[in-house]
Every structure is written in structure tokens, then in C-alpha cells.
Amino acid sequence: MTAVILAVFYAAMVVAGYVVELVFGAAGLTPTARNALVLESQISWNYTTWLNLTFLALAGLLVWRFFATGSGSMLAMMGGGPPAEEHSGHDHAMSHDAGMGHGH
Secondary structure, three states: OHHHHHHHHHHHHHHHHHHHHHHHHHHOOOOOOOOOOOOOOOOOOOHHHHHHHHHHHHHHHHHHHHHHOOHHHHHHHOOOOOOHHHHOOOOHHHHHHHHOOOOO
16 A cells, blocks of 8 residues: 555656646746856854754753753653553543543
């Protein structure tokens, strides 16, 4: 089923690309003059560099505080399913539907 969805989406993208190309060509919207200037990219220390470093330091501080306050043990307990005795014989769908107040 995944392969069918992938094939349909890919075909839709290809067809859409050709339609856009044909419509732009017929309307004369395709540029003919190519005067783009391509420059070499280089590392620079501008405001975005300083913002990135500032927020990286802030993120590191928050991660350090999370583990320093003992929350690592809480995180280790998460990620598992409910204990087997609570899960057996429990109708998961019915408990959520009854609490939603839909009246079904």
C-alpha cells in the first residue's frame, strides 16, 4: 500500500511539474535572459552566528538544569507501556469514548 501511495504522489508531482512548465511556456513567462551572479559562500561572523551561539548555550543550560534537578530518572521511567496487570481486560477505546461526552 505504501508503494502505491508513493507511486501516485510521484506521478502527481511529475504531471504537475509538466503542466506548470507548459502553462508558463505558453504564457511567455519563462525568462530567456540568464544574468544570475553566483558568488562563493564563505563563513562570516554576523548577527545570526551570535544568535545561534546564544541559543545553543541556552539549550545547553536547560539540558544541564534538567539533569541536575534529578529529572533524568523520570525520563528513564518514561517510554514504556502500562504494566501488564492494568492493561489486561481493559477496553481502551471504550474508556476514551465514554469520557469524551459525545453521548454515543
